[in-house]
Amino acid sequence: MMKYALLAGAMLISAPAMAQDKPATPQTPPAAQPATQTDPAQPAPQAAAPAQSTTSPTAATDPAAPAQAAQAAPATKAQQIAQVVDTEFATYDKDKDGVLSATEFDTWMVALKTAADPTTKADAPATKTWLAQAFAQADTDKNKKVSKTELNGFLVAGNS
Secondary structure (H helix, E strand, C coil), X not given: CHHHHHHHHHHHHHHHHHHCCCCCCCCCCHHHCCCCCCCCCCCCCCCCCCCCCCCCHHHHCCCHHHHHXXXXXXXXXXXXXXXXXXXXXXXXXCCCCCCECHHHHHHHHHHHHHHHCCCXXXXXXXXXXXXXXXXXXXXXXXXXXXXXXXXXXXXXXXXX
8 A cells, every 4th residue: 555655656746757858859960950151162051861760770870869869768767756856855854954854754755645645634643654664664774864865765666
């Protein structure tokens, strides 16, 4: 049950990050750009060749093809979670010490759980038990604080 709640929560907080992804736009090679000089001795620019797909045999010889393919590749769930944690961590780290106390962690987890299940009550005994178990799982070094790395690992594990 907790795994599904964390999965739903992580997906809800990653939705804004996924919504920001733009589809890859084909880039025109520099040779296809119109010339800005009007020198009559310079040959007239040629029409741009149609863009080649990355599956064509010549794509392997095009040095820009791997870069374009890497830009078009979607981020993994772990990367999306890491991006959300990086973006949101400072919001919940109220004392700005770089780690989350149990209270700060609980605030974040209640926000995630409420986003997944609007009927969640932060002061309900079941929620408090769930928060204690979640904090114990996330705090892998048992120092009573959760770092970004620990939080990333905890949320990624909850999504697998």
